Amino acid sequence: METYAKQNLQLLSHTLLERIQPAVVFNDKITIEQILNEYTNDHSIRTIHIYDSEHHLIAQSFKLSSQTSILEGWFDHWFLNEPVHLTxxxxxxxxxxLTLFGSSEKILQFLKMIMVGLAIAMLFIVCALWWSVNLTYRQIMQAIYPLTNIAQIVSEQKAYNLRFPYNRIKEFQDLNTVFNELLEEIQIWDNQLQKENRKLSFQAHHDQLTLLPNRHYFYQILLDMFEDKGFDNKSALLFIDNNNFKAINDQFGHLAGDEVLKEMANRLQTRLRHQDFIARLGGDEFAVILHSISHADHLISIAENLLESCKEPLHLNGQTIYFSFSVGIALSQFASSPEDFIMQADQAMYKAKNSNEHWFIYKPEN
Known part of the structure; x- marks a missing residue:
């Protein structure tokens, strides 16, 4: 840049020399000053001096100091400190x-243009980078959101059946594939675990022979019923006991006795409503919890209907087995606790065994 400025100054000096030569020859100071002022104003010239052959100053022109900046003065001192001398x-x-000192004004203007251009370019680059980063960020967040969302749902709800969707970003898609394979394995394991838990829960709460709820399940239902604040005391508890179960075991064997218990369970279930609860307490004892019992006649009808189910014998391996049972009935309105309820039903059942009807309803005066 310094070389270019000096070459340009040499060219400018020769051009000026050609213009002022006639005026110098004729000593036309007015013309000389006009030409010098024109060049000083129109070109990057700091000072011009014109001397005669005896080196006497004929004319000179200066650039106004008010038009010169501090930075320009520094550049003039470092790069254009040597004048151009032409004879x-x-x-x-x-x-x-002719003695001419150049000015760095045009150089500074050029540098300013470069700086402005660089600033604009940098601003454009920054904007482009911001746009690119923002776009990339949105794309990454759009790719990450399904991962975090599904992972949170799986963590909170144990929804192992969910799968991560397809992702356009290859690295995330590879991650999705691994997670989906892992979720599939977890789902299979969880399904097996739930199946085993349901099986164990069923075995813990049901009788293995008749598949009816067992004594533990029965006590839990009864306890929940009395703890329910909305309990309306319109329920009944039936204790059912086989009348000749020991004789059946002695005559036909224990396997036949088991078949009789299974048949009793099936026949009782078919005569009950879907909202009624039946359980096997153990041995030949069964219990039924009835709800929405409005009056005693309703209980009598239910008891007689249950007793009707044992009139037909059981045909087993060519043998005919007759069996019967008795029904003891207790009303929740007379019981203050589950223990009272069970005791009253048990007392009613023993009285039913000694009655002709084979059913008996407990009442306090009894």
């Missing part, structure tokens, strides 16, 4: 001398 000839005779 003015006329018919090969020395008629004067």
């Amino acid at each position: 003015i000839y006329h018919h090969e005779q020395n008629v004067g001398e």
Whole structure:
């Protein structure tokens, strides 16, 4: 840049020399000053001096100091401190001398343009980078959101059946594939675990022979019923006991006795409503919890209907087995606790065994 400025100054000096030569020859100071002022104002020139052949100053022109910045002064001092000296000839005779100091004004203007251009370019690059980063961030967040959302649902709800969707970003898709395979394995394991838990829960709460709820399940239902604040005391508890179960075991064997118990369970279930609860307490004892019992006649009808189910014998391996049972009935309105309820039903059942009807309803006066 310094070389370019000096070459440009040399060219400008020769051009000026050609213009002022006639005026110097004729000593036309007015024309010389006009030309010098024109060049000083229009070109990057700091000072111009014109001397005659005896080195006497003829004319000079200065750039106004108010038009010179501090930075320009520094550049002039470091890069254009040496003037250009040219001899003015006329018919090969020395008629004067031109001394010209250049100005860095144009250089600074050029540098300012470069700086502005660089600033604009940097601003454009920053904007482009911001846009690119923002776009990439949105794309990454759009890719990550399904991962975090499904992972949170799986963690909170144990929804192992969910799968991560397809992702356009290859790295995330590879991660999705691994997670989906892992979720599939967890789902299979969880299904097996739930199946085993249901099986164990069923075995813990049901009788293995008749598949009816067992004594533990029965006590829990009864306890929940009395703890329920909305309990309306319109329920009944039936204790059912086989009348000749020992004789059946002695005569036909224990396997036949088991078949009789299974048949009793099936026949009782078919005569009950879907909202009624039946359980096997153990041995040949069964219990039934009835709800929405409005009056005693309703209980009598239910008891007689249950007793009707044992009139037909059981045909087993060519043998005919007759069996019967008795029904003891207790009303929740007379019981203050599950223990009272069970005791009253048990007392009613023993009285039912000694009655002709084979059913008996407990009442306090009894």
